[in-house]
Amino acid sequence: MAASSFNATEEPDTGLTEVDACALEVNIKHEVIPSFVCSICLSLGLIYCFFGYRCFKMVMFFSGFLFSSAAILLFYHKEPVLDAKLGIETKAGIGLGVGVLFGLGTLLVSTLGLIFSGLQLGSLLALPFLVVIGQFHSLSPVWVPLSALLAAGIVTAVLTLQWQKLFTIIYTSVLGATAVMLCVDYMMGTFMLPDQVYDLLCQAAPRQLCWFDWVIAGIWPTMSLIGVFVQWRFTARGVSHRDAADKKKKKHAKRYRYKETRGRPRSYRRRRPPMLNRYAGDVLAPSYLQSLQERQLGTGSSGSSVSTITHTLIDFDYETGSMVPLTSSSPVFNF
Structure with a gap:
């Protein structure tokens, strides 16, 4: 791994070399x-x-x-x-x-x-x-x-x-x-x-x-x-x-919540038709309609005169907004 050179002292009498390992001079080949x-x-x-x-x-x-x-x-x-x-x-x-x-x-x-x-x-x-x-x-x-x-x-x-x-x-x-x-x-x-x-x-x-x-x-x-x-x-x-x-x-x-909501089937709600503009007197009571039909047929008991009603519209279905004519023309009753 490495070659190191160090200082050595030689004793003259014995010829032995005393190595001082702590006096190391670095000469390394890696x-x-x-x-x-x-x-x-x-x-x-x-x-x-x-x-x-x-x-x-x-x-x-x-x-x-x-x-x-x-x-x-x-x-x-x-x-x-x-x-x-x-x-x-x-x-x-x-x-x-x-x-x-x-x-x-x-x-x-x-x-x-x-x-x-x-x-x-x-x-x-x-x-x-x-x-x-x-x-x-x-x-x-x-x-x-x-x-x-x-x-x-x-x-x-x-x-x-x-x-x-x-x-x-x-x-x-x-x-x-x-x-x-x-x-x-x-x-x-x-x-x-x-x-x-x-x-x-x-x-x-x-x-x-x-x-x-x-x-x-x-x-x-x-x-x-x-x-x-x-x-x-x-x-x-x-x-x-x-x-x-x-x-x-x-x-x-x-991200998990987004994937979960994206994979869930969407619930489609039934859309209701737009509501019509309503005014006072648009919806007639059933008792009034019945009495009006009886008057048209001449079976009513009332003795008062009724004025002419032209093209009166009745809302039978409030949800669907269907409009039907009450009568095309109403006769005049004379008493």
Whole structure:
């Protein structure tokens, strides 16, 4: 991966060369593919650190992707027979497929993504303290650091569900700072910090960190604090993923109601004919009509004279407005 030159002092009597590993002069030749992957991780780390909450959906996807990928790598490590039988391309394909599947699950179900984010945040916060403590004291048996990581992850997962925006900002800042620190560690040619975590979990004797390892490790807390400050004060201010989710739900509900009303058959009401203008005396009482017909036939008992009625219209049907003539002409009765 890299070729490094360092200062060496040779003792004149014994002819042995004493190597001072902490007086390292960097002279590195990086490979193409790992360098390309490192540059992508560095870019994503900077985006996470300063604009993580703005990319909430991407954060939820990568929380499930990273969690499942780490679980697959741990499974390969615990099953050396399976690791030996499968090729590198097959293992990479399986890990990528499982990671994408879990990433889509955490993308669609934000609560699951927040739980995975909280577990990863607790692990990232506890690991540096365990590495520093491991430099001075032995952390054995192995369940001690594992229990500490699990407890920290559960606590931060619960807190992330309670205060989602705050702990999402902290998670993205810490994860972005971790990615930047590992990329700088790789570019320096040492890549010592992942080995420290491996020695801690495998109960191996930890190698002593040099001064430049401590300088590289100092990138993590510095960038984490700067990222939290920048996001909280500038990039994530006035933004809430809950508001976006509520707007999306309202939009879907409105679209569903529109489709439901559109598919429902329309109820056609029977239109009534327009009402005619009515005046006083247009509608005659049935008793009056009967008496008038009796008078026309000469069977009436009244002795008064009736004036001529010409073309009188009677409304028999008020609803339909049909008009029929009472009589074309009315005779004059003389008494």
